[in-house]
Amino acid sequence: MDFGPYLLLALMEGTVMAAVLALTAVGLSLVFGVMRVVNVAHGEFFMLGAVVAWFVTHYMPGPPALAFAAALVICPLVVGGIAALSDTLILKRLNYDPEATIVATIGLSYIFQQAALTFYGPDARPVEAPFNLRLQLPWFGYSGYKIAVVLAAMLLLLAVWLLMTRTRAGLIMRATQLDRNTARAFGINVDKVYAGVFALGAGLAAVAAVLIVPIQQAHYLMGHDPLLLSFIVVIIGGLGSLRGTLLAAVIIGLSDGVISVFFSPTLAKILATLLVAMVLVFRPQGLFGAKP
Amino acid sequence: MLDLSAINAAYGNVQVLRGLSLTAKPGEVTCVMGRNGAGKTTMLRAIMGQVPVTAGSITLNGQPLHSLPAHEVPRHGIGYVPQGRRLFGELTVAQNIQIGLMTRQKGAKTRDAVLSLFPRLRERLSQRASTLSGGEQQMLAIARALCLEPSVLLLDEPTEGLQPSMITLIRDTLLTLKSTGVATILVEQRVDAVLSMADHIAFVTHGTVAETLQNTNLSSATPQFQKYVGV
Ligand SMILES: Nc1ncnc2c1ncn2[C@@H]1O[C@H](COP(=O)(O)OP(=O)(O)OP(=O)(O)O)[C@@H](O)[C@H]1O
Numbered sequence: 001m002d003f004g005p006y007l008l009l010a011l012m013e014g015t016v017m018a019a020v021l022a023l024t025a026v027g028l029s030l031v032f033g034v035m036r037v038v039n040v041a042h043g044e045f046f047m048l049g050a051v052v053a054w055f056v057t058h059y060m061p062g063p064p065a066l067a068f069a070a071a072l073v074i075c076p077l078v079v080g081g082i083a084a085l086s087d088t089l090i091l092k093r094l095n096y097d098p099e100a101t102i103v104a105t106i107g108l109s110y111i112f113q114q115a116a117l118t119f120y121g122p123d124a125r126p127v128e129a130p131f132n133l134r135l136q137l138p139w140f141g142y143s144g145y146k147i148a149v150v151l152a153a154m155l156l157l158l159a160v161w162l163l164m165t166r167t168r169a170g171l172i173m174r175a176t177q178l179d180r181n182t183a184r185a186f187g188i189n190v191d192k193v194y195a196g197v198f199a200l201g202a203g204l205a206a207v208a209a210v211l212i213v214p215i216q217q218a219h220y221l222m223g224h225d226p227l228l229l230s231f232i233v234v235i236i237g238g239l240g241s242l243r244g245t246l247l248a249a250v251i252i253g254l255s256d257g258v259i260s261v262f263f264s265p266t267l268a269k270i271l272a273t274l275l276v277a278m279v280l281v282f283r284p285q286g287l288f289g290a291k292p
Numbered sequence: 293m294l295d296l297s298a299i300n301a302a303y304g305n306v307q308v309l310r311g312l313s314l315t316a317k318p319g320e321v322t323c324v325m326g327r328n329g330a331g332k333t334t335m336l337r338a339i340m341g342q343v344p345v346t347a348g349s350i351t352l353n354g355q356p357l358h359s360l361p362a363h364e365v366p367r368h369g370i371g372y373v374p375q376g377r378r379l380f381g382e383l384t385v386a387q388n389i390q391i392g393l394m395t396r397q398k399g400a401k402t403r404d405a406v407l408s409l410f411p412r413l414r415e416r417l418s419q420r421a422s423t424l425s426g427g428e429q430q431m432l433a434i435a436r437a438l439c440l441e442p443s444v445l446l447l448d449e450p451t452e453g454l455q456p457s458m459i460t461l462i463r464d465t466l467l468t469l470k471s472t473g474v475a476t477i478l479v480e481q482r483v484d485a486v487l488s489m490a491d492h493i494a495f496v497t498h499g500t501v502a503e504t505l506q507n508t509n510l511s512s513a514t515p516q517f518q519k520y521v522g523v
Pocket residue numbers: 303306308326327328329330331332333334335375
């Protein structure tokens with residue numbers, strides 16, 4: 001293949017990566033922004049989404065497309081429910097102390113991993129894509145499903161943005177983020193908001209995983225990369241800034257795709273981590289975050 | 293009627309309020325004075341359920357408030373104007389107002405009534421709260437609390453750092469509210485402001501009300517001002 005088409009292919013792969021990463025990272029960013037909780041278990045919510053998707057598509061009768069559609073709805077609900085429960089049973093009892101919640105979410109991540117290993121097993125298992133469409137470009141064929149993933153992720157991100165900026169629930173979340181005591185003085189049930197935001201963040205990771213699982217199989221250790229990349233994106237974008245998170249996801253996703261195709265995935269991760277280190281040294285508030 | 297009866301309150305192990313008692317009656321302004329660190333803000337936060345009350349009781353018309361979770365206190369009609377205003381700075385004026393309205397599910401009627409008290413805010417509805425001037429921010433903080441249609445209004449040093457014209461406006465607003473039967477607790481350090489509004493003055497030292505004066509003998513209160521406030 002010539003350089004031009006090869007670059008196009010790399011960019012398309014990068015776009016798929018960026019879309020899924022943006023969904024996952026926005027979940028992490030939302031939780032940090034509103035609750036000031038660094039959720040180390042975020043990657044495991046992603047993994048649980050993929051594993052639950054395997055169970056749903058494997059056991060649900062009927063056409064694969066229908067089972068997949070069911071997984072898209074069921075997985076974020078199940079994983080969001082697990083997250084809300086973790087919030088109420090554990091994080092709330094720690095009073096959301098920043099250090100204690102880091103330790104607690106590290107613990108949670110091991111619990112989720114081991115639970116997946118026990119009930120799902122050590123194997124990587126594929127989930128069938130809801131449809132098989134090949135898009136024939138002049139230079140190469142491309143998976144129509146991957147393009148659908150990008151569109152779906154964009155729709156979901158738009159929905160999150162509308163939720164945060166145009167709805168009553170979004171207003172309540174933003175008020176809580178800005179000043180939780182004053183929010184309480186205006187009747188906002190901060191405990192409920194926190195449980196909801198933690199569930200929403202986990203649900204976003206889960207739905208990202210459902211989208212990716214026909215491309216990349218479900219495995220109990222698959223949460224590592226999304227966690228690392230989400231942290232990279234959230235730090236580069238500026239902690240708690242949704243717009244920064246989206247932009248950083250595009251930058252990291254595209255460069256990861258391009259560098260992975262031309263060189264190696266490992267080099268892509270090395271460069272991304274280097275970029276984070278530079279950002280932390282020269283612009284600690286993130287590339288797009290407001291000055292503290 | 294809001295009644296604080298011998299309350300104790302603490303931040304962790306540090307006890308701040310010690311057997312504090314105070315009453316706020318409908319249509320009356322109870323001013324609270326005391327030096328920095330006396331516990332005035334803590335008292336208001338205790339009423340709002342933001343500081344745990346470890347002894348005594350806080351009741352509204354006989355109903356206990358001190359055992360409620362913090363977010364349920366305002367739903368009983370208690371409007372709070374915190375010290376330093378504590379607006380949601382990144383939200384717009386309209387959104388700050390909306391959060392006030394949501395507290396007790398009030399609608400357009402309440403919104404109009406509140407905004408007609410502060411026409412300046414109506415011109416700035418789409419502006420971010422943090423970009424308002426100090427006086428406008430204080431108007432918004434009061435407006436946000438009035439969106440609850442409160443029967444009890446708690447204000448913590450609302451005139452702090454404001455120009456005289458703004459102080460007059462706030463005083464007139466409070467006197468209007470008083471005439472509609474609102475029970476007001478006003479924490480205030482400015483003697484002139486207190487004298488022009490108060491029905492009672494409670495002097496707080498070391499977390500308790502040391503002395504209370506009625507409106508009839510406010511003008512002879514100079515020794516108390518000196519003793520408890522240092523002016
Ligand atoms: N969040 C807190 N944690 C621990 N101690 C606190 C806290 N807030 C206030 N205090 C302490 O409680 C005491 C009373 O404080 P408070 O803010 O109620 O005083 P105040 O009368 O409102 O003073 P000011 O006139 O300065 O506003 C002070 O000694 C203060 O240091």
